[in-house]
Amino acid sequence: MRVSSGVPGFDEIVQGGLLKDRLYVVSGPPGSGKTTFSSQFITQGAKAGENCLYVTMHETKEELMQDMSGYDFGFDQVMASGKIQFLNLMTDSGKRTITQFGTEGGLTNRIVAFLEQQDIDRAVIDSTMLLQHFFNDVSDEITGFLSALKQTGTTVVLISEMTDPSSYADEHYLAHGVIFFHNYLESGGMTRGVQVIKMRGTAIDCDIRAIDFSDRGLRVMPDTKVEA
Amino acid sequence: MRVSSGVPGFDEIVQGGLLKDRLYVVSGPPGSGKTTFSSQFITQGAKAGENCLYVTMHETKEELMQDMSGYDFGFDQVMASGKIQFLNLMTDSGKRTITQFGTEGGLTNRIVAFLEQQDIDRAVIDSTMLLQHFFNDVSDEITGFLSALKQTGTTVVLISEMTDPSSYADEHYLAHGVIFFHNYLESGGMTRGVQVIKMRGTAIDCDIRAIDFSDRGLRVMPDTKVEA
Amino acid sequence: MRVSSGVPGFDEIVQGGLLKDRLYVVSGPPGSGKTTFSSQFITQGAKAGENCLYVTMHETKEELMQDMSGYDFGFDQVMASGKIQFLNLMTDSGKRTITQFGTEGGLTNRIVAFLEQQDIDRAVIDSTMLLQHFFNDVSDEITGFLSALKQTGTTVVLISEMTDPSSYADEHYLAHGVIFFHNYLESGGMTRGVQVIKMRGTAIDCDIRAIDFSDRGLRVMPDTKVEA
Amino acid sequence: MRVSSGVPGFDEIVQGGLLKDRLYVVSGPPGSGKTTFSSQFITQGAKAGENCLYVTMHETKEELMQDMSGYDFGFDQVMASGKIQFLNLMTDSGKRTITQFGTEGGLTNRIVAFLEQQDIDRAVIDSTMLLQHFFNDVSDEITGFLSALKQTGTTVVLISEMTDPSSYADEHYLAHGVIFFHNYLESGGMTRGVQVIKMRGTAIDCDIRAIDFSDRGLRVMPDTKVEA
Amino acid sequence: MRVSSGVPGFDEIVQGGLLKDRLYVVSGPPGSGKTTFSSQFITQGAKAGENCLYVTMHETKEELMQDMSGYDFGFDQVMASGKIQFLNLMTDSGKRTITQFGTEGGLTNRIVAFLEQQDIDRAVIDSTMLLQHFFNDVSDEITGFLSALKQTGTTVVLISEMTDPSSYADEHYLAHGVIFFHNYLESGGMTRGVQVIKMRGTAIDCDIRAIDFSDRGLRVMPDTKVEA
Amino acid sequence: MRVSSGVPGFDEIVQGGLLKDRLYVVSGPPGSGKTTFSSQFITQGAKAGENCLYVTMHETKEELMQDMSGYDFGFDQVMASGKIQFLNLMTDSGKRTITQFGTEGGLTNRIVAFLEQQDIDRAVIDSTMLLQHFFNDVSDEITGFLSALKQTGTTVVLISEMTDPSSYADEHYLAHGVIFFHNYLESGGMTRGVQVIKMRGTAIDCDIRAIDFSDRGLRVMPDTKVEA
DSSP states (O other), X not given: OEEOOSSTTTGGGGTTSEETTOEEEEEESTTSSHHHHHXXXXXXXXXXXXXXXXXXXXXXXXXXXXXXXXXXXXXHHHHHHTXXXXXESBOTTSOBOOGGGOSSSOHHHHHHHHHHHTTOOEEEEEOHHHHGGGOSSHHHHHHHHHHHHHTSSSEEEEEEEOSOTTOOOHHHHHSSEEEEEEEEEETTEEEEEEEEEEETTSOOOOXXXXXXXXXXXXXXXXXXXXXO | OXXXXXXXXXXXXXXXXXXXXXXXXXXXXXXXXHHHHHHHHHHHHHHTTOOEEEEESSOOHHHHHHHHTTOOSSHHHHHHHTOEEEEESBOTTSOBOOGGGOSSSOHHHHHHHHHHHTTOSEEEEEOHHHXXXXXXXXXXXXXXXXXXXXXXXXXXXXXXXXXXTTOOOXXXXXXXXXXXXXXXXXXXXXXEEEEEEEETTSOOOOOEEEEEEETTEEEEEEEEEXXX | OEEOOSSTTTGGGGTTSEETTOEEEEEESTTSSHHHHHHHHHHHHHHTTOOEEEEESSOOHHHHHHHHTTOOSSHHHHHHHTSEEEEESBOTTSOBOOGGGOSSSOHHHHXXXXXXXXXXXXXXXXXXXXXXXXXXXXXXXXXHHHHHHHTSSSEEEEEEEOSOTTOOOHHHHHSSEEEEEEEEEETTEEEEEEEXXXXXXXXXXXXXXXXXXXXXXXXXXXXXXXXO | OEXXXXXXXXXXXXXXXXXXXXXXXXXXXXXXXXXXXXXXXXXXXXXXXXXXXXXESSOOHHHHHHHHTTOOSSHHHHHHXXXXXXXXXXXXXXXXXXXXXXXXXOHHHHHHXXXXXXTOOEEEEEOHHHHGGGOSSHHHHHHHHHHHHHTSSSEEEEEEEOSOTTOOOHHHHHSSEEEEEEEEEETTEEEEEEEEEEETXXXXXXXXXXXXXXTTEEEEEEEEEEOO | OEEOOSSTXXXXXXXXXXXXXOEEEEEESTTSSXXXXXXXXXXXXXXXXXXXXXXXXXXXXXXXHHHHTTOOSSHHHHHHXXXXXXXXXXXXXXXXXXXXXXXXXXXXXXXXXXXXXXXOSEEEEEOHHHHGGGOSSHHHHHHHHHHHHHTSSXXXXXXXXXXXXXXXXXXXXHSSEEEEEEXXXXXXXXXXXXXXXXXXXXXXXXXXXXXXXXXXXXXXXXXXXXXX | OEEOOSSTTTGGGGTTSEETTOEEEEEESTTSSHHHHHHHHHHHHHHTTOOEEEEESSOOHHHHHHHHTTOOSXXXXXXXXXXXXXXXXXXXXXXXXXXXXXXXXXXXXHHHHHHHHTTOOEEEEEXXXXXXXXXXXXHHHHHHHHHHHHTSSSEEEEEEEOSOTTOOOHHHHHSSEEEEEEEEEETTEEEEEEEEEEXXXXXXXXXXXXXXXXXXXXXXXEEEEEOO
């Protein structure tokens, strides 16, 4: 079963939408559109009546709402609707906390239990860079974390910083889908676009499509290919 | 003796098929076709009446079946036929386990014993990235693991993540065959294809052949060469 | 609410100015204009009656004033006006000190408390390279430091050395805005310019604009784009 | 005194053959021809009545014979003739053993003593990648190992994996000769060839010669140069 | 106040000379002209009646005088004049010593005290590569050392080895000025020249000027630009 | 005072010869000519009646003589003449020894004392790669070793392996002269040549000259420049 990403034009390049209950990794350099994509994704879920969770490790709800206030895709309304839980794992004084997810076990156990007990349909986790601060041995625990997430009944978007499009990390190999935003300085200017690198169970090509940021937020031009 | 890979067009570029009881490494970036190749390989074995084993470290049987459900090469049927054992070395909560292979010795000993006692003809191991979590000292134990696998009576496909086609790992040197899937973003678009880097006892060239993903799964065009 | 950067031409490329109370990272190689940008930014604040703070870790007030004495954007006057507090975290003998920020807790706690108790509106922190000397475990504490800064009521410019425009650090992912100065030796000469990589809540393009250093200080030519 | 390499065409590019009792390093990526070269080298020795030793750390005698069974340069016959001792330093269960070489001292002492007591004329050691598992401190012991090998009365071919032709390892500096097989994916296809980088006491050029794999095994075309 | 560098043509590209009491870093590959520049710089100081100090960590006074004996810019005379103190921090047997600078505290404290007590106007420190041998924790102490040097009443030239012009070190960010000598092997031959990367309080461009080594020593051609 | 290098054509590019009692580093990839250059250098010294020392860490006198036996520059005769002491710091069984240099202190102290007590005029040390095995803390002791060597009354050629001509090591910065042999595989074939990167007290250019290996040994073509 496929659900809409909430990003105009995106669903068209992935056979009509994202397969439910899967783990998607969204990567790209600073300013490439990862957070906007994720905000539209979670908004779409709330509009469709899904239980949503937005986990961030560096931002307040107010900040994110202000950041998205320039767009009118409805983020304000759904944030006010109670369909989205917003959890910031960083306290005001810069300390980390995961007590929001319960008090037993490590982050993997807690977040999986939370997703199941709260019956979360759609979640954003921002981001792998910060995630590492919650593990004792990242390379050891990250694969378990990703494998466990894949087995929950939640459609997850995991933001993963990644600066070099030719260098992949564990999450790119383990995720069901990998979506890459381009915003590289190359000879002749910036290349901006979105590329679906991988999408299990879905017929895709790997071409880069143009994107823009309009009043309605991020938009994909499925018929406009750009060169890398 | 050669056996079919189960991938249309592939056997033609390796003198009619893969030599039995050998270790093959399949490498490539995310989304390049490694899992589809492996699924067709194991399906072919089951169809031919071979005892098959699919070892994964990050995926459930249900997920893999769903991923392959868009293709009609017969994965569903053989998975239901009892000819394929599916072992997931990761528990629901993200813990690792190898008790499926027995309780004596390390992974190398257990998996070799399992292959022999169960008389496994064909196996997929997905993947070297995750394999490392089962060793205390990877660089020390991986060569022993690979050498032992080479000496079993099983035709093994080992998936090995590899992002840079000019940088080889131990498994590429030690395997009997190395099959590389291309899916790189290069100037002018994505290069997709398959390349047999090495195949002991087999006359090969090292050209890259075009591939596509049709309803029947992955297919190799033995007469269509693509530039790197 | 937007405030002026104090750099002629710069505000025009960020929808009229910088959003207040946000964290901006300014990066670029030696001699690219980071310090001049920051000095004009802080001068602008003081002229507008804001409480300002300039934190440096390697320079005296006298040095900075001498460095800026070739420009007439008014740095002397505002430094004399009492609207700018200048703190050097390095003593004459090369020892580090943070007692200026209070005596309780680590640098993150102290600087956040200081900003709030002093009601600082605008601050420059020069720089991340030196910042690391104040943390026990940089990779662990830097994200907390940045997250805490983002939640204060201060508009912060954080100077971050960065030599390779295709390699990003934590601060580039976590900041609300990233401003990059170019001064690279490339075939055919030096490329000089400014590029806004990211600016949350602001419609930007990522083109590089020409800059020059006139008697009035750093100036951006919003209509003159330069190639990377 | 020069001896034939056993590879048609190769002797012609090294003044008629390899100087006896010297250490030669054979390098190249997977599938480039290192093992086939070594097998022809050892076969040539046995045919000439020399005492030969083939040391491998990852392969059985049966595997190697099967790998070479597609060629008719006589490997089967000499392996059956008793002129070649085949030692596999890896047990069936993936453990390492060097007891074949005696029980006193480390690998260096044992192998040198073995070569001398058995009066070995020609030896293959496959390979440096695996060799490292036999040393406590590789960078410390490898130079001693190589220096000691150079002083024995045996003509040694040491296989050294090497993926980047512009990056050399200790063994390339210390060996009397360095032979490099090319099999790189470069724009426009694969480059296959052999190059003698260094050959003490021998007038060589460093051009790359074309090679092919015929029924008779590896063959060098001394008059066909290929571009790197 | 500006002082002459002592290098013909150089002053013209930095508004007539170097600002007094500042820290300048001179970088470049072996043989690019760093030592000759420094020798002319210190000679100029002595000729102008300044108290000068030349600190080296690998050379005797005799060696340096011999090295400069091919030039007639007056090094011999000023070395004999008593205006230049020459300190070698390496003993004949290759041991390090800093007792010349006093016996209290570390290198930073001692050298700062020495500069002040001896009222040194101009100093050369050769070099950062060797400097590291005098610190327990280089990355920790080097910034303190540089910051302290910046606050003395001495015009300092610090030689910093640097092989890659696109990779900067701490000293390049912290210095008041960075002067880079080019001597790279590039396609088509060697590129030789001098480039002022950064010069606080001074209007510069960053173009590379041609240099040559005449009987009078190093000379800059301010009107001859060379491509990188 | 200048002495001949013993290599035809080389002296012409360094103002007639090498300055006496200095430290020269000879670098280049395997097979580029470092050992041949050094052998001609030491032969020239012996012919001129100088006391010579050849220190190697991986080779016997017999091997070196055999390696040079294809040339007729007189190596045999001078090795037999007693003017050259040959010391191999590696025993037959691959152990290291420095007792040849005395029994007091570390390698630096011993070798310096040996050079002085034996009144050695000219020495070859082969090589820095192996030298590191004689130090407890290489980066700490190598600069002391080099500085001490520079202060002896011996003209020293130190062989330093170096694969990348744009990456320099400590010895290249500290030596009085740096001579680089080219033998790189570049597009279009091998580039062979010699380049004087640095030569204190000597007017040089940095162009690469063609070399060849004739019956008389290595020869430099001072008038034939080759492109990098």
